[in-house]
Amino acid sequence: MRVLAAMSGGVDSSVAAALLVDEGHQVVGATMKLWGGPSDSGCCSVSDVDDARRVCHQLGIDHHVFNFSEDFDRHVVGPYVEAHRSGLTPNPCIECNRHIKFDRFLDRALQLGFDAVATGHHARVVRLPGAAALVRGRDAAKDQSYVLSMLGQAQLARLLLPVGEMTKAEVRAEAARRGLRTAAKPDSQDVCFITASAGRPAFLGQRIELHPGRLVDSANGATVGTVDAIELVTVGQRRGIGSGPDGRRHYALSVDPRAGQVTVGPLEELMTDLVRVGAWTWTAHPVEPGTAVGAQVSAHGRALPARLDPDGHQVRLVEPTRRVAAGQTVALYDGDEVLGSAVAV
Amino acid sequence: MVAYLDHAATTPIRPEARRAMLALMSEPGFGNPSGAHSVARAARRAVEDAREVVAAALGAEPSQVVFTGGGTESDNLAVAGRSPRGHILCSAVEHDAVLESVRAAGGTTVGVNPEGQVDLDDLKRALGAEPAPAAAPPTPAAPPGSARGSAPTPASLVSVMTANNETGVVQPLDRVIGITRRKAPAALVHTDAVQAVNWLDPAAATAGADLVSISAHKFGGPQGVGALVVRNAADLDVTVHGGGQEAGRRSGTHNVAGIAGLAAALAVVQEDREALVKRVGDLRDRLADGLLASVPGAVETGRREDKVAGICHLCIPGVESEALVFLLDQAGVCASAGSACASGATQVSHVLRAMGVPEELARGALRLSLGWTTTEEDVDAALEAVPAAVARLRSSAAAVPAVRAPSPARSAR
Numbered sequence: 043m044r045v046l047a048a049m050s051g052g053v054d055s056s057v058a059a060a061l062l063v064d065e066g067h068q069v070v071g072a073t074m075k076l077w078g079g080p081s082d083s084g085c086c087s088v089s090d091v092d093d094a095r096r097v098c099h100q101l102g103i104d105h106h107v108f109n110f111s112e113d114f115d116r117h118v119v120g121p122y123v124e125a126h127r128s129g130l131t132p133n134p135c136i137e138c139n140r141h142i143k144f145d146r147f148l149d150r151a152l153q154l155g156f157d158a159v160a161t162g163h164h165a166r167v168v169r170l171p172g173a174a175a176l177v178r179g180r181d182a183a184k185d186q187s188y189v190l191s192m193l194g195q196a197q198l199a200r201l202l203l204p205v206g207e208m209t210k211a212e213v214r215a216e217a218a219r220r221g222l223r224t225a226a227k228p229d230s231q232d233v234c235f236i237t238a239s240a241g242r243p244a245f246l247g248q249r250i251e252l253h254p255g256r257l258v259d260s261a262n263g264a265t266v267g268t269v270d271a272i273e274l275v276t277v278g279q280r281r282g283i284g285s286g287p288d289g290r291r292h293y294a295l296s297v298d299p300r301a302g303q304v305t306v307g308p309l310e311e312l313m314t315d316l317v318r319v320g321a322w323t324w325t326a327h328p329v330e331p332g333t334a335v336g337a338q339v340s341a342h343g344r345a346l347p348a349r350l351d352p353d354g355h356q357v358r359l360v361e362p363t364r365r366v367a368a369g370q371t372v373a374l375y376d377g378d379e380v381l382g383s384a385v386a387v
Numbered sequence: 388m389v390a391y392l393d394h395a396a397t398t399p400i401r402p403e404a405r406r407a408m409l410a411l412m413s414e415p416g417f418g419n420p421s422g423a424h425s426v427a428r429a430a431r432r433a434v435e436d437a438r439e440v441v442a443a444a445l446g447a448e449p450s451q452v453v454f455t456g457g458g459t460e461s462d463n464l465a466v467a468g469r470s471p472r473g474h475i476l477c478s479a480v481e482h483d484a485v486l487e488s489v490r491a492a493g494g495t496t497v498g499v500n501p502e503g504q505v506d507l508d509d510l511k512r513a514l515g516a517e518p519a520p521a522a523a524p525p526t527p528a529a530p531p532g533s534a535r536g537s538a539p540t541p542a543s544l545v546s547v548m549t550a551n552n553e554t555g556v557v558q559p560l561d562r563v564i565g566i567t568r569r570k571a572p573a574a575l576v577h578t579d580a581v582q583a584v585n586w587l588d589p590a591a592a593t594a595g596a597d598l599v600s601i602s603a604h605k606f607g608g609p610q611g612v613g614a615l616v617v618r619n620a621a622d623l624d625v626t627v628h629g630g631g632q633e634a635g636r637r638s639g640t641h642n643v644a645g646i647a648g649l650a651a652a653l654a655v656v657q658e659d660r661e662a663l664v665k666r667v668g669d670l671r672d673r674l675a676d677g678l679l680a681s682v683p684g685a686v687e688t689g690r691r692e693d694k695v696a697g698i699c700h701l702c703i704p705g706v707e708s709e710a711l712v713f714l715l716d717q718a719g720v721c722a723s724a725g726s727a728c729a730s731g732a733t734q735v736s737h738v739l740r741a742m743g744v745p746e747e748l749a750r751g752a753l754r755l756s757l758g759w760t761t762t763e764e765d766v767d768a769a770l771e772a773v774p775a776a777v778a779r780l781r782s783s784a785a786a787v788p789a790v791r792a793p794s795p796a797r798s799a800r
Binding site for chain 1: 709710713714716731732733734735779780783
């Protein structure tokens with residue numbers, strides 16, 4: 043097969059490409075340039091491109107750079123900023139996968155005559171007769187199926203995830219064995235276009251006006267405090283929210299930037315068994331309402347027992363959990379298999 | 388076989404240059420020209436021989452030739468050397484080596500017309516209020532953009548390239564010089580002649596300019612060596628400090644072999660230019676005319692008669708440069724989108740943007756650049772590969788959205 047390997051300059055995609063070369067595929071490496079601004083690492087800096095290129099040299103394959111920075115601005119950074127402005131908690135990595143890696147990049151690969159794309163995600167594509175299933179990676183601690191949960195058959199049919207059968211430790215050992223320069227490179231953390239030093243407040247502060255907000259007690263509607271920037275408050279947040287009159291910790295229960303108001307209350311009010319979501323994308327078939335599923339509501343969480351309500355836009359959890367911030371993704375699982383996902387509203 | 392059509396990026400080294408370099412990279416040519424012994428003197432001799440070659444070719448005195456680490460460094464020395472003395476202006480289609488230096492110095496860009504030549508009226512406007520009152524308070528760095536009104540402080544430098552690296556369009560440098568002398572007599576004129584030396588007599592093409600940048604690897608010499616010609620005893624602040632080489636204008640031990648290679652290549656080009664321009668110009672015309680005929684919708688950038696002989700620049704609607712260059716590479720044709728950043732990513736060209744080329748066309752920019760090694764076969768290869776690649780990209784561009792179309796159950800997008 044002709045495979046275009048998406049190479050971020052990290053260890054996982056380096057080993058993914060190496061394994062495909064071993065399997066006899068015709069592999070070309072490509073690094074997406076997504077972000078022109080400062081970055082801790084992510085997938086965009088010149089040094090990451092250099093690492094990816096150097097690994098390709100070692101593997102004896104061609105390397106190309108695709109500049110998708112305009113698409114990234116339009117589909118990831120812009121909506122991220124806009125979401126924060128309207129009080130949502132977006133997941134830009136998922137939007138990048140949706141719009142860039144498995145849309146723009148995949149299109150480009152097919153256009154250039156490749157049969158498939160490969161990435162270094164820790165997840166597995168299991169090929170069944172007439173269908174492909176997306177399954178958690180073998181290393182449970184590093185599983186990334188959640189951030190791929192928006193993929194459908196059209197993408198899965200053309201996707202290879204060579205490191206999904208390996209643990210992270212095995213991936214690093216494999217990279218070291220091959221002498222790849224990325225073997226000991228630290229895992230990328232958090233949002234690639236926001237630096238740890240400046241952080242989210244500075245990033246958003248340069249792009250939108252940040253407004254102070256009032257903290258309002260859910261019990262009696264009394265104003266109990268203020269925050270400097272309501273756009274930076276996330277549902278479930280505890281820091282800077284204060285305590286109730288009884289001294290118990292308070293949490294942000296809901297955020298309303300238009301009213302300049304954050305409703306706060308104790309933990310039990312944060313707990314809910316209901317997650318309302320927008321439209322679903324299904325990996326293969328829509329889930330019938332009432333079916334027992336697992337619902338994962340964050341990248342590093344686990345799947346919670348749940349059922350889909352009859353209207354299809356509510357996930358009913360068996361045990362209450364902390365409220366899911368609007369903008370976060372809810373992925374449904376059957377065991378280790380991803381069924382589909384939707385964004386919480 | 389690879390058809391190398393990226394001479395504007397770098398040229399194959401002329402055998403004469405290679406021989407000159409090898410001689411100096413062997414015993415006893417390795418000396419440091421600044422030393423006081425026989426080995427040093429041999430190296431110094433090579434540098435001074437080279438200086439005379441450059442001076443003669445550029446219509447300058449040997450003492451006016453400053454060897455540098457390449458075109459970018461030459462441009463930086465010129466801009467940074469003048470920026471403490473006043474405002475800097477440059478055209479909006481300059482190479483990043485000038486553009487970013489001018490930006491760093493808080494300078495101003497002057498627009499170009501749709502043919503890619505500097506807008507002389509815009510230049511006059513930008514220099515219009517010269518000379519500004521000497522007591523004017525320091526103004527904050529002006530953002531680059533079209534010149535509006537007058538330059539905030541007296542201009543110290545106007546930088547307009549001799550020929551553009553993407554489009555090949557030759558600039559009306561003599562008129563730029565005339566306007567600058569009239570409107571801003573204290574300002575110097577710098578020209579980045581990096582892309583011109585191969586195709587135009589550099590002495591004539593840059594006549595009257597105070598500062599001229601050249602780069603060896605654009606005319607058959609090695610990479611990493613160039614020169615800044617400082618004519619008319621132009622006054623430049625020193626920005627590279629050290630041992631005082633190159634009359635204090637550019638410290639650092641000389642790249643002796645590189646300098647000798649530069650001079651050897653320049654000597655060959657000076658001899659060969661007339662024949663080269665004729666031969667390559669004919670090849671370029673056959674290539675450009677052939678592609679304009681065979682690629683539906685393709686548009687040539689700028690007027691052919693304004694361009695140096697080696698550059699064919701087209702904009703092709705309905706394709707993306709990056710994908711096109713990829714497919715051409717697979718077909719054995721080395722081409723370029725015209726502009727790339729350090730990571731190797733293709734960018735939408737600031738040159739095409741400044742010319743007002745519509746985004747849809749600018750995204751499909753293709754530069755094929757020819758030179759001394761280019762053959763009829765290279766042109767044939769491109770004439771075959773480009774239409775095929777464009778057809779393929781256009782057909783798959785239509786087919787691909789099917790992959791993206793949401794299935795009935797996948798309504799969220």
